[in-house]
Amino acid sequence: xxxxxxxxxxxxxxxxxxxxxxxxxxxxxxxxxxxxxxxxxxxxxxxxxxxxxxxxxxxxxxxxxxxxxxxxxxxxxxxxxxxxxxxxxxxxxxxxxxxxxxxxxxxxxxxxxxxxxxxxxxxxxxxxxxxxxxxxxxxxxxxxxxxxxxxxxxxxxxxxxxxxxxxxxxxxxxxxxxxxxxxxxxxxxxxxxxxxxxxxxxxxxxxxxxxxxxxxxxxxxxxxxxxxxxxxxxxxxxxxxxxxxxxxxxxxxxxxxxxxxxxxxxxxxxxxxxxxxxxxxxxxxxxxxxxxxxxxxxxxxxxxxxxxxxxxxxxxxxxxxxxxxxxxxxxxxxxxxxxxxxxxxxxxxx
Numbered sequence: 466x467x468x469x470x471x472x473x474x475x476x477x478x479x480x481x482x483x484x485x486x487x488x489x490x491x492x493x494x495x496x497x498x499x500x501x502x503x504x505x506x507x508x509x510x511x512x513x514x515x516x517x518x519x520x521x522x523x524x525x526x527x528x529x530x531x532x533x534x535x536x537x538x539x540x541x542x543x544x545x546x547x548x549x550x551x552x553x554x555x556x557x558x559x560x561x562x563x564x565x566x567x568x569x570x571x572x573x574x575x576x577x578x579x580x581x582x583x584x585x586x587x588x589x590x591x592x593x594x595x596x597x598x599x600x601x602x603x604x605x606x607x608x609x610x611x612x613x614x615x616x617x618x619x620x621x622x623x624x625x626x627x628x629x630x631x632x633x634x635x636x637x638x639x640x641x642x643x644x645x646x647x648x649x650x651x652x653x654x655x656x657x658x659x660x661x662x663x664x665x666x667x668x669x670x671x672x673x674x675x676x677x678x679x680x681x682x683x684x685x686x687x688x689x690x691x692x693x694x695x696x697x698x699x700x701x702x703x704x705x706x707x708x709x710x711x712x713x714x715x716x717x718x719x720x721x722x723x724x725x726x727x728x729x730x731x732x733x734x735x736x737x738x739x740x741x742x743x744x745x746x747x748x749x750x751x752x753x754x755x756x757x758x759x760x761x762x763x764x765x766x767x768x769x770x771x772x773x774x775x776x777x778x779x780x781x782x783x784x785x786x787x788x789x790x791x792x793x794x795x796x797x798x799x800x801x802x803x804x805x806x807x808x809x810x811x812x813x814x815x
Contacts, residue, residue, distance in 0.1 A: 493563045497531045505529065514601045516572060516594050518585055525569065526576035527598065530556070533565040535808050537608045538636075539598065540568055542709075543615030545586065546717030548575045550709035551614070554789045558797040564804060569598060571620075575712035583720050586734065588623050595624050599631060610804060612636035615786065616722070622740055622747075629749045634807040636800065638754040639786050641765045642772075643739040648728030650762040655693060656727055663688050667727070676724040685726055693760045696783070696791040703790060726760075744772040750812040751776045752803040756784030756792060775812060777803065 500506040510529040515522050528549075538559075540552045549568035559566050570576040572585065572594055599609060609632055613621030618640025625635050641647045656664050663684055670681040686699055695702060723733030730736065753770040755763030755778065763780060770778035779799035784792030806812045 493533050493535075497533065497560065497563045497565075499532060503529075503532075512601070514598055516597050518572070518590060518594075520580065520582050520585055523572055523578035523580055525572050525578070525594065525598065526574075527570075527602065528568040529565065529602070530568070531560055531563065531565040533563055533608075535608050536564050536610065536804055537602075537604055538564060538566040538610040538612050538804070539595070539602070539604065540566060541595070541611065541613035541617030541620050542569070542571065542574070543613075543617050544574070544713065544718055545571070545616045545721045546573055546714035547616075548709045548712045550705045550712065551787065552789070553705035554703070554793065558793070558801065562801050562805075564801065567602065573714050573717040575714065579714060581716070583716075586717055586720050588619070588735075588738070591620050592623050592627055595620065596628055596631075599628075604631070606631055606633055608633060610634040610636065610807075612638065612800075613640070614638040615640055616735075619735070619738065622744075625747050625749060625751075626740065626743055629747060632749045634804065634812075635747070635749050635751040636754070636803065637751065637766075637769065639756065639759055639761055639766075639788060641761045642741045642744055642769050643765075644729045644735050644737060645739060646741075646765055647761060648730070648736075650765070651728040651760065654762070655689075655760065659688050671725050671727070671730075674724070689726060693758055693785050695787045696758060696785045706787065706790065741772070744769060745774065747773040748775060750803075750807045752779060752800065753777070754779045754781065754788065754796070754799070756781040756786070756788045758783075758785040759788070760786045777812070779803070 500510065505512050512527050513524040514527055516525055540549060542549050542551055549570050552568060555566060571591065573579050611621050611624060611632055618637045621635060621637055622642065625632060667681065667684055670676065670678055675681060691697065691699060695706060721734045723730040723736070725731070751770070751773045753766050753776060755761065755766035757763060767778045767780070770776035781788040781792040781795045784796060788796045
């Protein structure tokens with residue numbers, strides 16, 4: 466008789482806790498698209514946030530999608546100087562999971578102010594910009610996930626190294642922790658995989674600094690971009706990707722990344738960037754994403770996931786630099802699982 470009572474009690478507790486959890490999920494889902502209590506209702510989630518810099522105050526563009534009090538993902542785009550548009554594939558996946566996410570064009574990018582002053586394009590200043598955006602949007606360690614891809618991954622790492630106390634989770638997508646290591650991988654691994662005659666032609670253009678030559682661009686798109694940036698024929702590239710490349714700010718891009726696609730070269734400000742020795746200080750739950758055909762070395766990114774204190778690695782076997790487009794079946798389930806595992810307490814700060 467006592468056994469029956471114990472079993473019944475256990476079942477009741479189990480059902481009750483499940484109902485409570487289900488109720489919370491249902492509540493989030495029911496309110497996901499409710500903007501009625503927000504000050505950005507009229508603009509559909511868009512806010513122009515003022516950013517204080519050493520050269521004055523400028524505004525950056527942000528757009529919030531959905532409501533979830535516990536999962537809010539701020540998206541840091543690549544480039545530098547590209548736009549939030551490279552993340553638009555997320556619209557097909559995050560809303561169905563009731564994940565709130567924030568599009569954001571960094572200062573200098575198309576939808577934000579674009580001051581013509583190279584002294585603004587430093588890692589430290591961009592980190593302070595992200596911090597000002599966080600404060601303006603009311604994000605904190607109870608809900609704030611930072612996700613950066615490519616250059617956005619550099620910025621995400623730099624932010625975490627200074628402000629990880631504000632983070633609930635960190636996602637580094639398709640970015641190594643060292644520009645010199647990336648340069649070495651591009652020069653010694655990726656370049657030689659191209660047809661020898663093509664690689665020699667590309668290197669000749671670069672040696673002559675003839676980066677605007679249409680033939681140089683043609684060779685890159687035909688042999689490099691469709692292999693390592695986005696593994697689709699160029700005429701099938703998603704409109705959002707074409708748009709983000711159309712909207713690039715070449716001044717910011719060349720100043721920080723350089724004109725070459727084989728590494729960070731010339732006088733680019735990121736040329737010697739390297740935080741490999743500091744990764745071990747990151748204790749916030751961290752997901753690192755790498756891909757088989759990426760411009761970045763997936764083995765290095767797997768190493769990064771082990772170097773941070775609480776890391777995991779997502780490998781996209783069919784993906785390249787924009788894995789969300791050419792390997793979405795791996796990319797999105799992996800990212801969503803990470804966000805929910807952190808939210809459920811399965812992954813905690815070390």
